[in-house]
Amino acid sequence: MNRLLNKVAIITGADGGICGKACELFCQEGAKIVMNDIDPHVEEKCAEIREKGGEAIAVVGDASKRETWDKLLKTALDNYGTIDICVNGAALFSVGENTGDWDTITHEALHNVLDSNVDALLHSYQTVLRYMVDNKVRGCFLNFTSSTALGWNGSGFQGYPMSKAAIKNGTLNMVKQVSPTTGIRFNCLAPNFVWTPKTSYLYENERTLGWFKAVTPFPELGQPEDSAWAMVYLCSDEAKYINGVVLPTDGGWTTCN
Numbered sequence: 001m002n003r004l005l006n007k008v009a010i011i012t013g014a015d016g017g018i019c020g021k022a023c024e025l026f027c028q029e030g031a032k033i034v035m036n037d038i039d040p041h042v043e044e045k046c047a048e049i050r051e052k053g054g055e056a057i058a059v060v061g062d063a064s065k066r067e068t069w070d071k072l073l074k075t076a077l078d079n080y081g082t083i084d085i086c087v088n089g090a091a092l093f094s095v096g097e098n099t100g101d102w103d104t105i106t107h108e109a110l111h112n113v114l115d116s117n118v119d120a121l122l123h124s125y126q127t128v129l130r131y132m133v134d135n136k137v138r139g140c141f142l143n144f145t146s147s148t149a150l151g152w153n154g155s156g157f158q159g160y161p162m163s164k165a166a167i168k169n170g171t172l173n174m175v176k177q178v179s180p181t182t183g184i185r186f187n188c189l190a191p192n193f194v195w196t197p198k199t200s201y202l203y204e205n206e207r208t209l210g211w212f213k214a215v216t217p218f219p220e221l222g223q224p225e226d227s228a229w230a231m232v233y234l235c236s237d238e239a240k241y242i243n244g245v246v247l248p249t250d251g252g253w254t255t256c257n
Helices: 017-028 042-051 066-080 107-134 159-177 197-203 206-215 224-235
Strands: 008-012 032-037 055-060 085-088 140-144 185-191 246-249
Touching: 008 017, 008 066, 008 107, 017 032, 017 042, 017 055, 017 197, 017 224, 032 042, 032 066, 042 055, 055 066, 066 107, 085 107, 085 224, 107 140, 107 159, 140 159, 140 224, 159 185, 159 246, 185 224, 197 206, 224 246
Parallel strands: 008 032, 008 085, 032 055, 085 140, 140 185, 185 246
Antiparallel strands: none
């Protein structure tokens, strides 16, 4: 308890499985959070956390848009007075009309995902990071990359793995540029196959589930809390000297592939 006591965090993708669980754990550990998701259901998730005693506010909006980040920063400052932690967990996936491979994917489908995911990172830096630098807040950023950015896992030539590789690079670049003079930390989380309510349909397909299990060198597949507890650690003062890390939460997949 209290590992994040009085820390103020913005968490995007907060209605998702991993970041939704992280919101619960952050509040459990004493943080005050601003939850963001493009899905209005995030307001119900926020209400559930508040009913359990957590300090949380929901902001519905597209994290790839600058106006959403302006609102997130203002909400944090108006309600909590500062911002210590920024978690870039929102992502657009290469599914449906945005899927394909090198020989079939359209320019629009590629860039729908690529631009959306990278733009969110840029806007977070130009709002939240700028606030931290200007106000001498020794905060931290935790940006979601993916196993798809660390090795080939069958995802093909698509916007999602490209965007996640760019996010990894765009995180580590800041360690050299920003950390030396500010003490602000920049780390990445790299989950792999994780059951969430919104991806449960994949686990209902026996062929897909069998493949997940075959390529994961661990008896079980990941659950949201497996990544969410790692997020708590990386955003806490326990990790105050952890900077520039890309942490896989994948049961050993990156090591073996």
